[in-house]
Amino acid sequence: MKQGKEEKTTNQAFSDVITSRLGGETITLCYQCGTCASSCPVARITPRFNPREVIKLSLLGEKDEVLSGDAIWLCCSCYNCQERCPQKVEIADVIYALRNIAVKEGNIPNIYSEFAAELINEGRIVPISKFLEKKRPDLGLPSLKPVGVDALRKIFSITGFDKIKQEKAEAS
Amino acid sequence: MTSYALFLGCTIPARQPSYEVSARRALTKLGIELVDLANMTCCAPPPVQSLDLETGLSIAAYNICLAEEADLNIVTLCTGCFESLAMANAMLKENEKLKARVNQILSNAGKEFEGSKEVKHYLQVLLNDVGPNRLKENVSKNLSSLKVASFSGCHLLRPSALLKFDDPEKPYIFDDLIETLGAKSIWYRHKLKCCGGLLRGYADDVALALAREKIVNTTKAGADCIVTLCPFCFLTLDLGQVLMKSTFHEEYNMPVLHYSELLALALGIDPTELALQFHKIKVYSVLNKIG
Amino acid sequence: MNEVKVGVFLSDCGNQLSKILDFNALTNYVKDVSDVVLVKRNSEFWRGEGLRIIVDAVKGGKINRVVVAESLPKLSEVSIVQAVEEAGLNPYLVEVIDLKDHCAWPHRETPKEATEKAKAMLLAATERAKLLEPIEKLEFPALKSVLVIGGGIAGMQAAVDLADLGFEVDLVEKEPFLGGLAARAGRFFPTDDCAICIQSPASDVKTITHTSRKCVYRSGFTEIPNLNILANSKVVGVEGVPGNYKVTIEKKPRYVNELKCVRCDLCTPVCPVEVPDEYNAKLKTRKAIYMITPNVHPPVYVIDESVCKFRDCAKCVEVCPTDAIELDQKIERVTLNVGSIIVATGFQEFDSSVIKEYHYGDYPDVITNLELARMIDGFGPTGGTIIKPSDRKPAKKIVMVQCVGSRDRRWNPYCSSICCMISLKHASLIKTAYPDTDVTVCYIDIRTTGREHEYYYERAREMGVKFVKGRPSEISRDPETGRLIVDVEDELLKRFLELDADLVVLAPAMVPAEGTKELAEILGLELEEDGFFKEYNAKLRPTETKLRGMYLCGGATFPKDAPTTSLHAHSAAMKAAKFLITGKIVKDQRTAVVNEEYCGDCEFCPVTCPYGAISLEPTSEDHIVARISDLLCEGCGICVGTCPLNAIELRHSRPNQMLAQMKALMSINGTSKPLILTICCSECGHAAVDSSGMAMMQYPANVRVMKVPCTGILQVHQFLEAFKVGAQGVMVVGCKSDGCHYEVGSQQAEKKVALARMLLKEYGIEPERLEMFNMVYIEGDKFAEAAQTMTERLKKLGKLQLMEGS
């Protein structure tokens, strides 16, 4: 009995955490119809990810399984599901919210740490090769304008984005 | 002449000169002026949103602010950039609370989002500023024997509630614009499904499997080529075929073209000026069908 | 008026109350109140000897105002008032209060304080009684005739019931033939019998037995002399009042004379115009002159004027042997005078084409349940075979998709409640006729909640119908083979299925019938957010509306199966009969009245009155005044609270009566705590106070209760008045905002309280001294708690300092 009660409070807490985050607001509307899963190109290809299950697990309060697992990182953000969900669950956005929470807790896949580093250092997430940059005039392209990386850093200092790497370091 | 702030993004200058060349050439030819603004950055696509949605929104808003200052609407070539910027634009215009929060963040970078400008994908410019009639008039090549499998990429259409680009389940704008050039746009299974591009780097196997579905379905449907609107889809499908060869020992040789390339070709721009050598899968078969 | 003489009658409830309250002190106190001429104590006053004491006093002319302190006031009031009336006094000169539940019980731990509060209560009742005025009873005519709108099963059943009871009934159907949606459904669950089977009328003497169940066309119901059927007609205007409506009906021309047509069918073969037959899901064609199926009512052909070539052709006119065809017929307007109106307009299938991923409308082999029903019907366009509309070949693999547009927050958030059963019925009927057909049902949840319903599910499984738990994401069609593919996740197997199908049958949501909105506007009825007609009270009065005299039944209020529709129809008929049966409507004048001199034609009150009782009428060329219909007014007083010029009063709750009560309640404290005036509505608010007392929950005796009809009557200045006469705090207790017995009264009061709190600040009165509470009967504990909290709060705030001049 006591255990059951405790379990309930953690569930409560996790769905509250999700609904109070940008993107996660609609998760509790889910009634498990499976439209999202059937719409999801990824779920069709690999058993490692099923959006319906991610939502179910989250609503059941399986926080660790959701946040440290690899499923949430397998969504390709195609929004096929979100268009069709009859309960207007914003599934792709919910998954962003879950990723954001995972990041806050220090669960960041390597490639995402690299994205973050590129963005903080260069203001872009895909680096530009010197080779192509030099070749632009030959191709008839104007030279590239400077990137507003300083402005971005000022933004990051407010949103805390610049601390993402540290969090990762602390967690590991 | 209609002018736009060109939002180039990261992937196009970093990887796909042929996209940029063909788009600049074709749009200029059709009377659209593209202005390159200083200090633009990454658009904050899904990888950034995955790290922090609020940061992503703020970055997108920052870039829109630059266009607002220059008093220009934005045009993007990349579907991903279109989604990030248009979505942020719509969300912030609709939601006062969110706008206030983002402006609080932006104030540190000396910017304020007003919501006075629009973000467009270049297809919308072709459709509304140039118009199908003028487009048709400018076509000087015959594409009628070309069967095209169009793939707009997810982020041109979805989330439709915010992007409001086209009917998300029965899109027609892109296909119509292909047919305006004289080519035939064909049906293939799971046309609206994702190419998997965003999973590259995190789960290459899954990404490749998705790309393979696309290639298989378009091949089955008898397409002469795939035409895309997004550098990411392009990469996934073009380079992807090289990986399919090494991984599955399967060779499809399905040419993948940017729509802007098809457009430039239809307008009669010389193929040798379009940097087509950057394609991994060669496009001769397509060029041969263009009369 | 002659001199006021009040008699006060104190019941001690068999000495129960005297253990707490000092009755001697009470009697002595009341005796000395001015105009009190008689004080009596007894163990009860609402029946037997006690009641006789009151009656004798009235009859003897000793008293002309009656104040009774009695327990169970709701119950006792009825018999006291009746007895007083019989004794010759106007029954509205009686005031009954409850010293038990409002005083003795909740304050039993502080008997002295309770006694002091009881004095204040008796004084307040007496002061109010003195100011009461006699109130008249009015009679209004009620025509014994009813209009029923909608000729589906609901409308037909209600019409038959009322006609059997002797009422004149007009049944209006907008389509050329009766039957509604039901007629197209073929068979009904849970009996699997014909949809067009109804209960026969009592006038059909041969069939007044329990087996009197017959097809519409055989039932004889169309021959009931006092039932007038108007097909091809619609209501275009309604005027008048309950009991006496004037309804305008527009009758579309049929172009075939009903009295002459003999149904020889010579006309259809010669008609050159052939169009898809909507009634039969466009699976066949019909002519411009047609009948939907042979067994219908009226048994007369009709010409579809949207396609007929009229004089350019007139081939049918030439062949008709009885000269029944009259191409010159014009729209007719008919006026009906009826006492009451029953709306039975039903529902229809939602347009599934908006769910683009299912491609209804694009792919001919994606159909709906109703279209399938036409195929299953032996009378239908395919003679009972199930085909693919695209090539008319038999459908061997069928996939059914549930919840199409139902339980879908993009379209209709509600469960349409009957579609699971319809699909199960269809699946079984198909399996029975064609056992080798492969039928798969994709569902989110199967809902079979009625009697015999689960059996349908069981039978379908037995017959080999397959069930997939999962909502399909997409229906696509291979352009080469033309075959349909349904993408769905079987959630239980966690497998992604691509179901191959000849035919996909959607189970669309059921939505209000076309024209519902327009009709609601004409009738002045409200719709719910879902678009269906709003019933007066979903739990207790499901077939009534806010307007007396107008009733609802069947699918007009929500999708329903046939059994529930029948029940509903009988209920609506019963309500209409009850309303009209005596031929008159008796109403007392506890209504609102406008002081026309003050009325400044601001036009606020007509829109605020929830019952449409107020109209603006010109008195002179440039002046209009509000006038209130005694028939329509429900006596809530919401208009009183709204009128900015204080031009409206309720005859039985005048401002001077309320003020006198307030003053009296605040004139005696007897406790060391700050006095609180609790103004509660006579519905949930008062009931919550009752229930806290009944359960003997304790709250302090400084809390005094004044009852008003509805909190909507309160005006902002009355709160200030309360403070002026000595209240240290004011509690307003009303119904829940969305459960107000007078629709909007509670909400109005909330707004007033919010406004008053702002204004009170100006007078130096802390806004926390005034608060609104919303309670229901079972929340007596909440009331006791609120009273406590308020008392504590006021203690902390200290004594109220009223500013000069306020």
Ligand code: SF4
């Ligand atoms: S489609 Fe929506 S309601 Fe259905 S399972 Fe997915 S998130 Fe839940």
Ligand code: SF4
């Ligand atoms: S957005 Fe993510 S979960 Fe939704 S369909 Fe696309 S990949 Fe699947």
Ligand code: SF4
């Ligand atoms: S008292 Fe109520 S019902 Fe009567 S007129 Fe006023 S608002 Fe309408």
